[in-house]
Amino acid sequence: xxxxxxxxxxxxxxxxxxxxxxxxxxxxxxxxxxxxxxxxxxxxxxxxxxxxxxxxxxxxxxxxxxxxxxxxxxxxxxxxxxxxxxxxxxxxxxxxxxxxxxxxxxxxxxxxxxxxxxxxxxxxxxxxxxxxxxxxxxxxxxxxxxxxxxxxxxxxxxxxxxxxxxxxxxxxxxxxxxxxxxxxxxxxxxxxxxxxxxxxxxxxxxxxxxxxxxx
Numbered sequence: 001x002x003x004x005x006x007x008x009x010x011x012x013x014x015x016x017x018x019x020x021x022x023x024x025x026x027x028x029x030x031x032x033x034x035x036x037x038x039x040x041x042x043x044x045x046x047x048x049x050x051x052x053x054x055x056x057x058x059x060x061x062x063x064x065x066x067x068x069x070x071x072x073x074x075x076x077x078x079x080x081x082x083x084x085x086x087x088x089x090x091x092x093x094x095x096x097x098x099x100x101x102x103x104x105x106x107x108x109x110x111x112x113x114x115x116x117x118x119x120x121x122x123x124x125x126x127x128x129x130x131x132x133x134x135x136x137x138x139x140x141x142x143x144x145x146x147x148x149x150x151x152x153x154x155x156x157x158x159x160x161x162x163x164x165x166x167x168x169x170x171x172x173x174x175x176x177x178x179x180x181x182x183x184x185x186x187x188x189x190x191x192x193x194x195x196x197x198x199x200x201x202x203x204x205x206x207x208x209x210x211x212x213x214x215x
Contacts, residue, residue: 046168056161064154093125
């Protein structure tokens with residue numbers, strides 16, 4: 001039969017238990033506080049980066065719209081100017097042909113020479129019109145290319161801003177890390193010098209109080 005558990009041994013065992021529990025509780029509190037602060041900090045950083053990305057996208061979108069509107073206004077102005085030039089050319093051609101007919105009638109001339117002169121006015125007006133239309137088409141193609149380039153730059157800025165967004169932390173992951181620290185600290189405490197003695201004292205105490213039966 002095992003000797004009864006003495007008071008000093010019981011106090012020692014109780015002291016070891018209290019110390020181990022306090023140490024475990026302290027380590028758990030530190031782990032919880034550390035991971036909790038990390039979670040809050042990462043969540044704040046993620047939200048800040050998301051707001052920054054949205055603000056960058058908003059400003060870039062507004063800038064893109066302003067630039068494209070400016071190009072569209074310039075295109076409309078150039079079209080209006082080209083239309084005025086074509087109208088002026090048509091009027092001048094009609095006036096020149098009218099004068100040519102009047103001069104031919106006054107001189108009493110007609111026939112192929114007058115028709116050739118009138119046809120020459122038509123050819124000059126057609127060449128001028130073709131030049132205006134070709135120039136307008138080239139400018140508008142350049143304008144469309146510029147708008148595509150602006151849109152590409154806009155999308156690149158948005159992609160760059162999104163790539164800098166901080167990933168939001170996982171609450172479940174934080175909880176699992178705290179639990180993992182608790183398990184690890186428990187294992188470390190079990191390997192501490194006083195832990196085995198405490199378990200042995202508990203077995204002795206059970207034998208004394210319950211007649212050798214395990215409780």
